[in-house]
Amino acid sequence: MTKVREAWHRLRHSRAVRWISVAVVMLLVFEYVVLPQILGSDSVISAMQRLPVVLLVVAGVLEVLSLCCYSALTSVVLPGSVKPRYFTLLRIDLSDLAVNHVVPGGGTTSAALRYELLTKSGVRSQNALSAAMVQVVGANLLLGVLFGVGVLTALGEVRTNRYFVIAGITVLVLLALSLAVLSVLDRHLGAAVRAARRAARLVRIIKPESAERFVRTMAAETAMFRRDPRRLAGAVVLTACYWGFDAACLWTFLAAFGHPLGPGELLIAYSLANLVALAPLTPGGVGLVEGVLVPTLAGFGAPNEAAVLAVLSWRILNFWLPIPVGGLAWLSLRFGVLRGGRQSGARVQ
Template sequence: MTSHLRSAWRRAEHSRLLRWAAALLAVVLVVEYIVLPQLVSSGNILSALRGLPLMLVLAAVLLEACSLASYSWLTREVLPGGSRPGFFTLFRIDLADLAVNHTVPGGGATSAAARFRLLTRCGVQSEDALSAATVQVVGANLVLAGLFSAGLLAVHGTTAGGRYLTVAGGVVLVLLVISIAMLAVLDRHLAGAVHAVRAMARAIRFVSPVAAERFVRTIAGEVQMFRRDPRRLAAAVVLAALHYVLDAACLWVFLAAYGHVLHPAELLLAYSLANLVALVPLTPGGMGLVEGILVPMIVGFGAPDHVAVLGVLSWRLVQFWLPIPAGGLAYLSLRLGILRRVGRRTGTPDSTPVAAVTRRT
């Protein structure tokens, strides 16, 4: 028995090492062949930023801050029950989540686990935190897919490479329909969905059938909550859309500052496609993947090469790199503030299991 356990542990350890090695190799290749050429061709990005009017840079930073704030308001909307933390607490939790997501390869699962822990330590029930995170991520990605479809329809027939974009649009549309159908099944045929999930859990043996059923019923409860409260559903959709539109507007400001005004439909198409591809957990926060898609697409829409590179890298400086130190400071303020107070009341400095729900870039 002991030898079997040891061999199983060695296999798991080797598998983990292989995963980390593959992730590291992906990061190296992306940085070597996508990120570094862009950095070299653009010169000193900080010097370029210093040459921009201060008001434009501040406007771009403000748009990005409003984008992050929209996501935190979305968190408040999807959290059920009456134990929701305040907006400023949720905003700091989301910043800490982003910092982890942007620094760990395939960091969506790790950052989601950290976010889950912070939410539960701030008074959110474990089931509520898990179901809300799932609904929020799935819903936000559905909105992103909808924005991509809207952008594709708006520029259809006017862009180069239209065939490939049409294929991508078809794939996104199919996934969109499947996701909506799954939510409808949870809402209207919960018993059948529970039966299917329990059977799958018994087959794969990685998840307890009881835990799988509890998870599905919790998600179904979230879906029914939104169906009973259309105002809340509308607010969640608007906030998810604002999160992405304001982020894209930040990119638009930088491109305009460097001399190219991109059509809003073209911006929406390029931005949403890059972020959909970045959902694949290969690099931290889609590093390299986002730049590698955005730059050639923006060039294809008529922007000069140097403007596309400078605009995208300036935007990523604000959207990707700036939240890392900001998230560290946010986590520190949580540890010195609400987490310390909660720990003193409960006598438990740490808590709760972790969840693994992959999040946005």
């Protein structure tokens, strides 16, 4: 208990925690007080209170399933036979998500926290880096696939909008290039390493050694998945479920506020907003996601008020609730299974 009190005392007097708390409060005020007034919609909380409890439970379950699938994906992409238990991985991912949602450009900071927690739970350093790299790249690639599928599915609705068509073609071209790059890594690793080091020296953003490590890690993971197609299939299915359950949660709120979308339109709007959120400009893409998603839904015929209420209701479950839940998950790890430093790994149960 003494250690817990000391840690709580340090947190209370931490300047970083105070700034983060102020930033979170300002974001909440902007998103749920200022933004609805600007867009002319009803209060989000009061609108949600009028929804049936069963519908809110369904939306919550869909979001929980999405997070659970992501942690199952973490287990699948982690190399090696010794891994933390599933519940430990789930708490690590929730901690990662909470930091990502409160720190501007939080991907780097949350990745460092995730790496620390994984290594303390018994995962080898190289395996932790490899899993993070493959998981992020693979999830974003599949998100691009979903956007392309959405454009093809809703081609009749979007073919008159040249912006959607151009975006769809661009994403498909980038996906084709990504597959070509993976093929080159598999067959011509030496040439790929030399090209990566040369590019790193030209752009001077990352060190040539880091670029080489990235290329070799991706090549090793590609070869591993090629040798184990069942593992690759499992990773693809879990990634699709991760995005799919989250998109279904958004669809549930859209239907609740009177404007259910077709699957193609939903995939276009959802994938486009999340692709834009990859830019490390705001914590977790807050403001970017809403700024893209609301007008996109309105472009598909959703009334402005319904679009705002549905998106902001979804963001409560998707963005805001994981912050306190992730904080509690981190505390449970810090003063529980990971107390005292590195722990021995265990098979996932």
